[in-house]
Amino acid sequence: MKQLPNILTLGNLFCGALAIIYILHAPQYIAEFNGHDYAVTNPEPIYWASALVVLAAIFDFLDGMAARLLKLGSPFGKELDSLADMVTFGVVPGMIFFRLLRSAYMQMPDVFDVSYINLAPALLVPCFAAFRLAKFNLDTRQSENFIGVPTPAVGLLVASFPLIMLYNPFNLAHYLQNIWVLYIMIVILCYLMVAEMPMLSMKFKNFNPAQNWPRFLLLILAILAIPVLKFATVPFVFVIYVVLSMAARPATSDK
Template sequence: MRQLPNIITLCNLFCGALAIICVLHAPEFRVEFNGNEYTVTNPEPVYWASALVVLAAIFDFFDGLVARLLKVQSPMGKELDSLADVVTFGVVPGMMLYRLLRSAYYQMPDAFEVSMVNVAPALLVPCFAAYRLAKFNLDTRQSENFIGVPTPAVGLLVASFPMILLYNPYNLAHWLQNIWVLYGIIAVLCYLMVAEIPMLSLKVKEKSLKANWTRLLLVVLVLVSMPFLNYATVPFIFICYVILSLAVPPKVTPA
């Protein structure tokens, strides 16, 4: 039973590694339309990658919970959790944004002249995620809440993008095919992960309503918005999470 939390963490890592395979193995083929050739990506494997990130987030939630319940928390478990998270919630979102950038460039007239330099900024996400996780392991101020947006939140946000492209709620797919919007998203996410901004943790340590009303508000917003926003609920809740953390800064342990 002592190794059960670590096994759950490895399930997180397994999902992340499998999601990378799904993203990178999404086959591309050329089609001809009005005398012009276009490269099209079969999106189905990327949708599976989104589902795997969600499943990994569930494992990521339960590994720590099980460790606390069994009272088997350990430095190794903490390090293993960060190693899994950098893959699942760092590398996978980076690969998804890489695919989205390529797809956005394919919509442009000079698509076949696009350099690797144009899509390389997507790889900044795993770099900043790794920095954020290393910092988290050494930062004693983040025992109760976070400083900077946690990587699972970033991973779930980016994992929602392929589903938004598929179902196109409120015509958001149009914006995710704009290279400058994607560059902006990459820059904002990288900044938020390492910013010295206290961010709310969803861990419940006190049972009073006063201590947990912000968490309860987020849950209510999820339940209310899902029927109306569909997959756009994820970016909506992400934005609400950041705004709520800025408006009502959670307590962090002094350095």
């Protein structure tokens, strides 16, 4: 039982590493169009990567819960958790953006291949995630709430994009095939991770409605949105989370 939180954290890391394998080894086939051969990626493995990020987020939630319930929190566990989060919620979203950008470029007319220079901005996501996680480990103000959007929230948001591409609710897939939309999202997410903005933690210390109204409201809106928005619920909840955090201005600890 002593190592249970660390085992759960390693489950998070295992899922993240496997997700990267699925993304980078998505099989390609050659399609002919207007006399030219195009390398087309089979997107199915990327959907599996999305599912693995969700499973990793469950492990990430359970390891913290186990550490608190069993009173097994330690500096080692905190560092291990950040290392796992860096892979799952930093590198994996960067790889998904990499694939989405490549796909978006291949939709453009007269494009036969894409330079890696055009795809390199996707790697800003893991870079900013690393910066945020290192800062989190040293910042004593983030013991109760966050400063900047936590990396798991970014990871889950980006992991929803392949599923939105698959099911295309409200024709959102059209926007995820636009290179400028993708570049703008990369910039916004990188900024939000390191911004000096107090953000809500979803940990309930009690169930007092007056103290937890933003958390209750976020949960209620998420539940109501699922039947209507389906996979688009994830970006909807992400935006509401940021707006509620800014409206509620959660206090940060200076201990």
